[in-house]
Amino acid sequence: MHDDGKTxxxxxxxxxxxxxxxxxxxxxxxxxxxxxxLDRLGAIEVSDIVMHHEVTEDGIWPSLTVYFHKTDVDEG
Incomplete structure (x- = not known):
């Protein structure tokens, strides 16, 4: 793997x-x-939120997937 300067x-x-x-x-x-x-997770940065729908016998059942990273972590 080479160092291309990207984080x-x-x-x-x-x-x-x-x-x-x-x-x-x-x-x-x-x-x-x-x-x-999200409030309980503390210091984070949300990158994306995706909504999904599943169809069940009770009707449509939406869900959300949240993609995030911690901002209070030492990345050094």
């Missing part, structure tokens, strides 16, 4: 959905749930 880091991720059932399609609740999870 690299490991990206982390998590996926989250509402509990299955009558309110599983509530996107506003899902966004609040993900926001709470």
């Amino acid at each position: 690299s880091w490991t990206i982390r991720h998590f996926s989250q959905a509402n509990p299955s059932g009558a309110a599983q399609a509530d996107v506003a609740a899902l966004l609040r749930r993900v926001a709470d999870s």
Whole structure:
């Protein structure tokens, strides 16, 4: 491997959905749930958020995958 002067880091991720059932399609609740999870992670920088939809017998079940990296980690 050669040193091309580029910085690299490991990206982390998590996926989250509402509990299955009558309110599983509530996107506003899902966004609040993900926001709470982000707050608990502390110092991070979000790189991307991807929304997925699964179709179940209870209807559409959205989920979000958040890609992030920690900003309070010594990268030296």
